[in-house]
Amino acid sequence: MKVTAVVMAGGRGTRMTLIEEKPLLQVAGRPLIELVLEALRNAKKVDAVVVAVSSYTPKTARLLESLKVKTLKTPGKEYVSDLAYAVKALKIQTVLAIPADMPLITGEIIDEVVDHYAKCGKPALVVAVPLETKQKLAMSLNYAFDHNNKRVVPAGINILEGSRIDDGELEQEVYILDNSEVAININTVVELRTAEEQFALLKKTSAR
DSSP states (O other): OOEEEEEEOOOOOGGGOOSSOGGGOEETTEEHHHHHHHHHHHOSSOOEEEEEEOTTOHHHHHHHHHTTOOEEEOOOSOHHHHHHHHHHHHTOSEEEEEETTOTTOOHHHHHHHHHHHHHHOSSEEEEEEEHHHHHHTTOOOTTOEEETTEEEEEEEEEEEEGGGTTSSSOOEEEEEOOSHHHHOOOSSHHHHHHHHHHHHHHHHHHHO
16 A cells, blocks of 8 residues: 655635745744654655645745655645645545644654554545544634544544545544644644644653
């Protein structure tokens, strides 16, 4: 199974009400997109990485070009259609989709998710976080759903067979991870501050 990670970095980021492109917002002095790319580089189960950009993120595209990171310009319509565009344009076999606004994600977690997908036997996998964990971190609760009598929220990480990108609703595995590394993504200024705090806390904990 060859896994290609597609980092979604072409959105408008309208909820941030900031002038800066969202992938370039900084946590611990580094752009969000760089932190996500570092995690993917550290992942042993990811074979290739491409960043999906659009006309809404030209500065992000220029940064990635300077870093010699492969990019693909998508139409910038919305997340799902841009992901489908990338999968078809690049003829991706197995795609791991991840947003550019998950600064705490690690290579170890990504490998864990890929391993679970390989074992589950289903064509698609969605990573979700318990709603209570999102609430504790003051994260947005968009798209919450019930799974095994538990309310969960999609984390933004998905894996699926590229050849079935147009098949509509696929049978999917729901993989629940209960940690801040997966629970935190950035959609508001408050969430950006929370990410800073949690990033510092995790660094402090790992240094002990």
